[in-house]
Structure formats: C-alpha cells, structure tokens
Amino acid sequence: MAEEKDVLILFSGGKDSFLSTLLMIEQGYKVNLVTYENSCGLQAFNVNYGINRLKQKYGENTIKFLGVKNIVAIWRELLYPYYNESLNKILREYGDLPISEFNCLSCRLAMYIASIILCKQSNIKIVVDGARKSQLFAIEQEKMLHAFETFFKSYGITILFPVKDLEEDYELKNEILIRGFVPKTIEPQCLLGMPAKQCDNRDEIIEASKNVFDKLLKNKACSLIEKYSNIKLEGNFF
Numbered sequence: 001m002a003e004e005k006d007v008l009i010l011f012s013g014g015k016d017s018f019l020s021t022l023l024m025i026e027q028g029y030k031v032n033l034v035t036y037e038n039s040c041g042l043q044a045f046n047v048n049y050g051i052n053r054l055k056q057k058y059g060e061n062t063i064k065f066l067g068v069k070n071i072v073a074i075w076r077e078l079l080y081p082y083y084n085e086s087l088n089k090i091l092r093e094y095g096d097l098p099i100s101e102f103n104c105l106s107c108r109l110a111m112y113i114a115s116i117i118l119c120k121q122s123n124i125k126i127v128v129d130g131a132r133k134s135q136l137f138a139i140e141q142e143k144m145l146h147a148f149e150t151f152f153k154s155y156g157i158t159i160l161f162p163v164k165d166l167e168e169d170y171e172l173k174n175e176i177l178i179r180g181f182v183p184k185t186i187e188p189q190c191l192l193g194m195p196a197k198q199c200d201n202r203d204e205i206i207e208a209s210k211n212v213f214d215k216l217l218k219n220k221a222c223s224l225i226e227k228y229s230n231i232k233l234e235g236n237f238f
Contacts, residue, residue, distance in 0.1 A: 007126040008032045008066075008119055010111055013047035013187035015172050016130030016163050018054075022179050023162045024128055025058055032064045034118065035188070036111045037235075039072040042189045049186040057180070066118070069233045074224055075110040078217055082106070094215060095208025096201065100194045101138045105209050107192075108139050109217055112148065113224050114233055116155050121229075127152060127159045134167045136202075137195040138209040147213055155225070 007024050011017045011033040024031050033054075035047045047068070055063045082090070082102060090097070097105075115127050131140040138144060145161055152159040166172050173183035 006030050006032060006122070006124050007128055008034060008115055008122075008124045009128040010115065010130065011035055011047060011050070011065075012130070013050040013185055014130070015169075015176060015183060015185050016132050016135075018050050018130075018181075018185055019172060019175050020128050020130040020162045021054060022176070022181075025054075025062060026179075029126075030062060030064070032066055032122070032124065034066040034115070035068045036114060037068050037070045037072070037188070038075050038107050038110065038190075039070065040190065040192050042191065044068045044188045046186045046188050053181065068235045069114055069118075070235055071107075071110045071114050071233075074113050074228070075107055077224060078106040078110055078220060081216060081220065082212070094211040096204055097138075097208035097212055098205065100192070101205060101209055102212065103192045104137055104195070105139050105144075105212060106217065109213070109221055112151070112159075113221050113228075116152065116157060116225050117229055117231070117233065119157050120155070120225075125157055127157055129159060129161055130163055131161045132163050132166055132172075135195060137193075138202075138206045140164070141206050143206055143210055144213070147210060151218065151221070 005028055007029040009017065009021050009024065009031050011021065012035065021031055021033065033047075033051060035044060037044045045068070051063065051065050112127075119125070119127060131145060133140055133142070145164065149159055163172065166175070176183040
C-alpha cells in the first residue's frame with residue numbers, strides 16, 4: 001500500500017515534467033514516474049536520461065520509475081467514435097475542433113485513464129501533469145484543466161498542474177537551474193502533437209474541445225477505467 005505522500009507523475013522527460021518532479025520532491029513526496037507511449041512517437045527510452053539524473057541526486061528511495069506504458073489500445077477506443085463521425089456532424093454537435101487538437105485531447109485522456117487505473121491499483125491519491133498554458137494546446141487551458149480536475153476527483157484522486165502558469169521558457173529554465181540542474185533535457189518525440197497556434201478562434205477551439213470531452217469521450221473514459229481496472233498495463237510489444 002502506498003503512503004499518503006506518494007504521487008504519480010506523467011513524465012515525458014521534457015522540461016515541464018522534469019520541473020514538476022523537482023517541485024514535488026521539494027514538498028516531500030515520493031515520486032512514482034510513468035511514461036506513456038501511444039505508438040506515434042519516437043525513442044521513448046530517452047526518458048531514462050532524465051530519470052537517471054534525478055536518481056543520481058535524490059536516490060532510489062525517492063525516485064521510482066514504473067516504466068513506459070503503451071496506451072495505444074486505450075487511445076484507439078477513444079479515437080474511433082470521433083473518426084467515424086462526419087465533419088458536418090462534428091461541427092454541428094461539438095464545434096470547430098481541429099484534428100490536431102482532437103488527437104491531443106484523446107491521447108491525453110488515454111494517459112489519464114491509464115493513470116487512474118495505476119492509482120487505483122497502487123492506492124495513490126495524487127497525479128501530477130506538467131501541462132503549461134503558454135504551450136497553447138486547448139487541453140492545457142484553464143477550462144479543460146478544470147474539467148480534468150473534476151474528472152479525477154470523481155475517482156477520489158487529485159490532479160495537480162504545478163507549472164501551468166509559467167509563461168516564458170526562460171522562467172522554466174531558471175527554475176531548473178536554481179535547483180542544480182542544467183536545463184537541457186532529452187525526451188521522446190511525439191509526431192502528432194501540434195497546437196492550433198495560428199487560429200483566430202482560440203476560444204471556440206477550447207469550447208469545442210470541452211464539448212467533445214463532455215459529450216463524447218468522458219463516458220467512454222469511465223467505461224474503459226471500469227473495463228481495464230484489473231489489467232496490468234504493459235510496455236513495449238514483443
């Protein structure tokens with residue numbers, strides 16, 4: 001049984017998740033790091049670089065790596081209902097959500113489903129995500145973060161976004177520097193992650209993302225958590 005001070009951190013190995021981990025360690029948490037692979041990325045093993053740096057400073061008793069978990073089966077179950085809808089119906093029922101933003105929404109939700117399953121299996125009550133609003137992904141804006149907080153709360157789990165309000169990259173780097181690390185990270189590369197940065201209708205995209213989550217994906221996510229709650233989440237395929 002995990003202790004009250006255990007926390008599960010979505011760890012990509014990038015600066016946002018790296019700093020989030022440092023902040024949790026400072027608050028006295030024993031961090032459990034997990035990396036998710038959706039099979040649309042390259043070199044997931046790059047996370048080992050950041051994990052080894054953390055272990056070197058804080059020791060094995062503070063840093064526990066749960067491995068790289070493949071979430072492609074969960075992600076596919078979220079993708080298919082949307083991909084089978086006509087564009088006219090999507091626009092009418094949910095709003096104008098670019099495919100790139102839907103990919104990020106469904107992938108992040110697949111990570112959250114897997115995280116809730118892991119937390120239930122390990123009795124962990126806190127999840128940490130390095131989401132940052134200045135990255136401009138719809139899923140990392142306040143309306144969506146609040147929706148995710150409510151979703152986790154329904155399972156008795158708190159999700160924290162400790163770096164969400166950091167605006168500039170230099171601020172992020174300075175926060176890592178002052179804690180004794182060179183702010184150079186190596187992380188897996190997602191081939192699909194692309195926020196709709198140049199759009200004039202950012203508010204409409206965020207609202208459409210919330211509609212897709214509320215009307216299409218949330219109930220499906222709940223059913224997947226129930227369906228796979230006793231399954232051990234695996235890593236690479238063999």
